[in-house]
Amino acid sequence: MKNSVYDIFEDVSESKFPGFKKAVWLECTQTKDEIIFVPSGWFHQVHNLEDTISINHNWFNAYNLDWVWNLLVGDYNVAKELIEDIRDICDDFEGLCQRNLAANTGMNFHDFFTFITRMSFANLVQLSNIAQCSKIDSETTCPCVQHIVLNLSYVRKVALKMNSTILAEDGGMLLDIRKSLEDPAFLELYSAMSRTYKKLHEQCRHHSEDRKASKTSIHDLIDMVVSRVSNSKDLISLIDCILRQYDLPIDDP
Secondary structure, eight states, X not given: OTTOOOOTTSOOOTTTXXXXXXXXXXXXXXXXXXXXXXXXXXXXXXXXXXXXXXXXXXXXXXXXXXXXXXXHHHHHHHHHHHTGGGGGGOTTHHHHHHHHHHHHHSOOHHHHHHHHHHHHHHHHHHHHHHHTTSOOSTTOOOHHHHHHHHHHHHHHHHHHHHTTSGGGSOOSOSEEHHHHTTOHXXXXXXXXXXXXXXXXXXXXXXXXXXXXXXXXXXXXXXTTSOSEEOSHHHHHHHHHHHHHHTTOOOOOO
């Protein structure tokens, strides 16, 4: 039903959309200064009662990361098919496909991978800093730690899918781990993520006196993992190595 244009109040083809008549929907009237949040995977229809300016923001997080990747792959295949007839005369056919993908979808494979790589490293730094004042392992019940591990497991799942694409190849330096720890943009991302986790898990107390502080810092961990990330295999290795260091599960969500 992706990008299908139809009116749910008119006759909808039962053959094209089997089971549609059994669908249940919510109806509301949005007024000035109100925001409507549409959860991942929910279809929606808008009917403007008068002249209206609509401001929409598409978002994704760990939960719908897999859907976003599938969307990118689908749009990439369409973009590639549309210019397949010029492949033989194009000096950089793949580069052109990626540029068209970015123009049509808002990002390409490289943009997406750079984003999840930086987000993954920010989560790993969060985990390491928690370990400085709290013992974490496979028995950890701290909601914040569990949340971080869940986010990383979703990223890892998508990274495994990327192994069948050009992202499995060496794409040049995407993340220098040591330099990232001194990069103001990364530190700002890390700080924003810290505030978010703190807000979501206010009950967590990582500085409890009854917890043994870890002697391992993120700087020490750098020597145990890849010093740079340039492809999906590097990202998987980075996540796996640090989770194993803390004896945390590496499972598909």
